[in-house]
Amino acid sequence: MDRRKFVKSSLTTLVATSFFQKEPFSFFGKNKNFKDLIIGHNSHRYKIDMNWGALNSNFFPVNDCHEMVQDSKGRILLLTNHVKNNIIIYDKSGKLIEVWGTEFPGAHGLTLNVENGEDFLYIADNNRHEIIKTNIHGKVLLQIPFPKDSKKYNTANQYIPTETAITPNGDIYVADGYGLQHILHYNSKGKLQNIFGGRGEGDDFFDNAHGICYDDRDSRNPCLLITARQRNELKRFSLEGKLLEIIPLPGAFICRPVIHGNEVYLATIWSGDGSENTGFISILNKENKLISAPGGSTPIYQNEQLNPMHQTIKIFHHPHDVCVDEEENLYVAQWNSGKTYPIKLIRVS
Amino acid sequence: MKKILLFCFPILIFNCNSASKVASITTENNYAKEHFFQLATPIIKSESILFEEVNRIQLILDLPKTNIHYTLDGSEPTSSSLIFSNEIILKKSNILNARAFHAQHLPSQIVTAEFIKLSKRLSIKNIILNRSPNKNYQGKGSKALVDRKKGTTNFKTNEWLGFAGEDLEVVIEFKEKNYFQKITTSLLSDQNAWIFLPKEIEILISDDGKKFTPVDKKEITPTTENSIAQLYFSTINFEKQEATFVKILIKNISSIPDWHAGKGTSPWLFIDEIIIE
Numbered sequence: 001m002d003r004r005k006f007v008k009s010s011l012t013t014l015v016a017t018s019f020f021q022k023e024p025f026s027f028f029g030k031n032k033n034f035k036d037l038i039i040g041h042n043s044h045r046y047k048i049d050m051n052w053g054a055l056n057s058n059f060f061p062v063n064d065c066h067e068m069v070q071d072s073k074g075r076i077l078l079l080t081n082h083v084k085n086n087i088i089i090y091d092k093s094g095k096l097i098e099v100w101g102t103e104f105p106g107a108h109g110l111t112l113n114v115e116n117g118e119d120f121l122y123i124a125d126n127n128r129h130e131i132i133k134t135n136i137h138g139k140v141l142l143q144i145p146f147p148k149d150s151k152k153y154n155t156a157n158q159y160i161p162t163e164t165a166i167t168p169n170g171d172i173y174v175a176d177g178y179g180l181q182h183i184l185h186y187n188s189k190g191k192l193q194n195i196f197g198g199r200g201e202g203d204d205f206f207d208n209a210h211g212i213c214y215d216d217r218d219s220r221n222p223c224l225l226i227t228a229r230q231r232n233e234l235k236r237f238s239l240e241g242k243l244l245e246i247i248p249l250p251g252a253f254i255c256r257p258v259i260h261g262n263e264v265y266l267a268t269i270w271s272g273d274g275s276e277n278t279g280f281i282s283i284l285n286k287e288n289k290l291i292s293a294p295g296g297s298t299p300i301y302q303n304e305q306l307n308p309m310h311q312t313i314k315i316f317h318h319p320h321d322v323c324v325d326e327e328e329n330l331y332v333a334q335w336n337s338g339k340t341y342p343i344k345l346i347r348v349s
Numbered sequence: 350m351k352k353i354l355l356f357c358f359p360i361l362i363f364n365c366n367s368a369s370k371v372a373s374i375t376t377e378n379n380y381a382k383e384h385f386f387q388l389a390t391p392i393i394k395s396e397s398i399l400f401e402e403v404n405r406i407q408l409i410l411d412l413p414k415t416n417i418h419y420t421l422d423g424s425e426p427t428s429s430s431l432i433f434s435n436e437i438i439l440k441k442s443n444i445l446n447a448r449a450f451h452a453q454h455l456p457s458q459i460v461t462a463e464f465i466k467l468s469k470r471l472s473i474k475n476i477i478l479n480r481s482p483n484k485n486y487q488g489k490g491s492k493a494l495v496d497r498k499k500g501t502t503n504f505k506t507n508e509w510l511g512f513a514g515e516d517l518e519v520v521i522e523f524k525e526k527n528y529f530q531k532i533t534t535s536l537l538s539d540q541n542a543w544i545f546l547p548k549e550i551e552i553l554i555s556d557d558g559k560k561f562t563p564v565d566k567k568e569i570t571p572t573t574e575n576s577i578a579q580l581y582f583s584t585i586n587f588e589k590q591e592a593t594f595v596k597i598l599i600k601n602i603s604s605i606p607d608w609h610a611g612k613g614t615s616p617w618l619f620i621d622e623i624i625i626e
Contacts, residue, residue, distance in 0.1 A: 034382035036381070037380070037382055037383045037386065037453065047380040048380060050381050273502070273506070274505060276542065276578070297410075297412065298413065300411075307411075310409070312415070313386050313387075313388060314386055314388070315386050
């Protein structure tokens, strides 16, 4: 390199550096002596990438980032209730691949199911009061409207589904988490088979049945995990709708259970007394015991009872869902967080 | 040559730009560092903020190597203030300010609670509100206003009564004529939830419940911008009065201040207790 070229390139380096330092969070790198922060407990600890998936909001805006899933190609799908691009598809590094979807004003629940080798999406829409099944490109294949025939509902407005879970035979379970709290069991064609849960005082009932998933960690006894968010409880139900177990998580307002390996991951939107901006992430082991709470207090069991949980570091505002990739890194979508894009947690232990 | 330089410039910036991005991923420079995030606000745990003998208080933030410092004189806690260990025992009314400190994180916001030691309570016959609380925030009804139980900073708990917009009038009727000289109104400020303190509180008295005479009033300093929910007591001391009825007139601010996302719209008023001594 001759001298003139050298001067030019070092000048541009300077310009570029000062430009970068004006960007949000760029001062993470400014103090080289500071270590990367590690959060979480026991076997599940993470570094944090606050910039993951950040896009130009003039072109690819988000409102609430409600849920995220990973498809068979390893891509990360984000569901937002912004009708300019309800689905935003990223690669794992956070690079934008494509967007679609303009007809889901109440986009809330996103479940991916592989059927005969093909990825399908189930979207629970709060505003449309229905479930919409699409292919991976957004082509609508099935709509399940409010369950008029169940006689549990007078109008569609009473039915505000928040989540779906799909079993291997294609049956669809819907949690009416912002509506009358029923769990609706449909066959793969969308015909109602059973209805259970509902609002009420007893153990069989729900207060904000916000999330549901199919749990086959015990392959001989598959079941459903359903959150009762306002009660800080995760409930285990049989596929027939019989209550099997209640897992209390005091202080943790859990959104939806996500199974990966032997663990259950749950975005925890509020903690403690339920004050605003107090969220963290909950990770349960095979025995459904809380083993790690990134952003939250140390999980401690005394006489088999979990001590009440609370936020300890203000990293998350209102985590609404967690997606786990094959490297066991987490992608955290947030509700009401100032229209921010997801946060990635990189597993270090 | 000048022309060539000008052309080269943007290209070089672009190259440098993409090169540094790759570098930052491989050197993990994108990860959030220590000393960047703020600690969560410690939790104040106590049976009640109102007490008659002694009050035992705990401060909680369960993160290893966290120190919670506090003051009882209204001053701002620093890392040289009193340090919390097991419990704080109060024997008189105090303002508790607490803040958490940690070597790897920024200090928390200050959490404040005013603990009030009360004299014996007066017998109350009736409480009348000029308007009903919002149907979502009715708490335990108007009786909760004199049950001497305090809500937490969470407005969703049923100690709180929430009102949107207009002024609130609370008329309290004693079982018999009583002397009193101090009225404390307990309110909530939670800007995230669009809950603001009122503008002014006025005390009026009456013997027949119809014709009220003004006794005293107090303006409330508007809250500045902050993101934390806080309990607020407005105490009005006045010359000893004797009456059967007392009216507490709570005048709301007309609209949410300009710096808030809800500017120009009606704020919420949350009240959970009126203490007459």
